[in-house]
Amino acid sequence: MSGWEPIAGLARVPRLLVALDFDGTLAPLVDEPMAARMSQDARAAVEALAQAPGTTVALVSGRTLRDLRVIAEYDDDSPLLLAGSHGAEQWPPPGEAPAPVDPLLLAQRDDLRARAEAIAADADRAWVEPKEFGFALHTRLVSDAAAARGAQERIAALMAAEASDWRRRDGHDILEYAFRAEGKDGAVARLRAQTGASAVLFAGDDVTDEDALRSLQPGDVGVRVGPGETAATVRVAGIPELAALLTRLARERDTLRE
Numbered sequence: 001m002s003g004w005e006p007i008a009g010l011a012r013v014p015r016l017l018v019a020l021d022f023d024g025t026l027a028p029l030v031d032e033p034m035a036a037r038m039s040q041d042a043r044a045a046v047e048a049l050a051q052a053p054g055t056t057v058a059l060v061s062g063r064t065l066r067d068l069r070v071i072a073e074y075d076d077d078s079p080l081l082l083a084g085s086h087g088a089e090q091w092p093p094p095g096e097a098p099a100p101v102d103p104l105l106l107a108q109r110d111d112l113r114a115r116a117e118a119i120a121a122d123a124d125r126a127w128v129e130p131k132e133f134g135f136a137l138h139t140r141l142v143s144d145a146a147a148a149r150g151a152q153e154r155i156a157a158l159m160a161a162e163a164s165d166w167r168r169r170d171g172h173d174i175l176e177y178a179f180r181a182e183g184k185d186g187a188v189a190r191l192r193a194q195t196g197a198s199a200v201l202f203a204g205d206d207v208t209d210e211d212a213l214r215s216l217q218p219g220d221v222g223v224r225v226g227p228g229e230t231a232a233t234v235r236v237a238g239i240p241e242l243a244a245l246l247t248r249l250a251r252e253r254d255t256l257r258e
Contacts, residue, residue: 006234007221007245010199011252015054017197018246019188019212020046021204022061022072025225028239029172031141033129036071041243048250050079053257055250056195058083060187062169062176062208064132065089085132086169086208087187088180094194101133105179109134112163112177119154123147134166134178148173171206184208185215201249203242
C-alpha cells in the first residue's frame with residue numbers, strides 16, 4: 001500500500017481538495033502539544049499545493065480551532081481552510097454563525113473536566129487538555145503503564161456514569177470526550193461541497209482519521225501515515241514520505257497552468 005501510482009490520477013482532476021490531519025501527519029508528535037509545528041518539508045509541500053491550480057488545502061484536526069490556528073502559524077491571509085474539533089469548528093466559517101452552545105452543556109463540560117483533572121493528578125505527568133466541546137486525557141508522558149491505564153479506566157467510568165451520550169475517541173496516548181459528535185468524515189464532506197472538489201486526498205496517522213478515510217468516494221485517495229489498521233489505499237512510513245508525495249502532487253498539478 002505505497003507509492004505514487006494511486007495518487008497520480010489526482011494530478012489532472014479539475015478541482016482537488018487536499019485535506020490533512022496535523023499532528024503526526026504534518027507535524028511530529030511532541031511532548032508539549034502547543035509546541036507542535038509542521039516539518040520544513042511538510043510546510044513547503046502544503047504551501048506549494050495551496051498555490052497549485054484548482055487545488056484547495058484544508059487542515060482537519062481534533063485540535064480546537066483556536067489552538068490549530070496557533071500551531072499551524074495561520075493568519076487570515078492564508079489560502080488554507082481549517083476544520084478544528086474534528087470538524088465541529090471551521091475557518092473561514094462556511095455560512096451563518098453557529099447557534100450558541102447550551103450553557104448547561106458548558107457547565108457540565110467544566111464540571112466533568114475538573115473531575116477528570118483530579119483523576120489525572122494521581123498519574124504522574126498525565127494531564128487533561130481543555131477542549132471547546134469537552135476534554136482529552138493525555139498519557140504520552142506517563143512512564144508507568146499501569147498508572148496511565150488506571151487514569152483512562154477511571155475517567156471512562158466517570159463518563160459512562162455521568163455523560164454516556166458523549167462521543168469517545170481513543171488515539172495515540174489520548175482519550176477524548178466531547179458532547180458534539182461531529183467527525184472528520186463530516187468535515188471532509190462539507191469541505192468537498194464548499195470547494196466543489198472533483199476528488200479528495202485525505203491523509204492522517206491515527207484512529208480518529210479513519211472516519212474520514214472510510215468516507216472517501218471512488219476517485220478519492222486516502223493516505224495512512226505510519227502503522228495501524230486503516231481504510232487508506234496508500235501507506236507512507238512517516239511525515240517525510242508524505243511530504244515527498246505532496247510535493248510531487250503539487251509539481252504535477254502545477255502543469256495545469258500550461
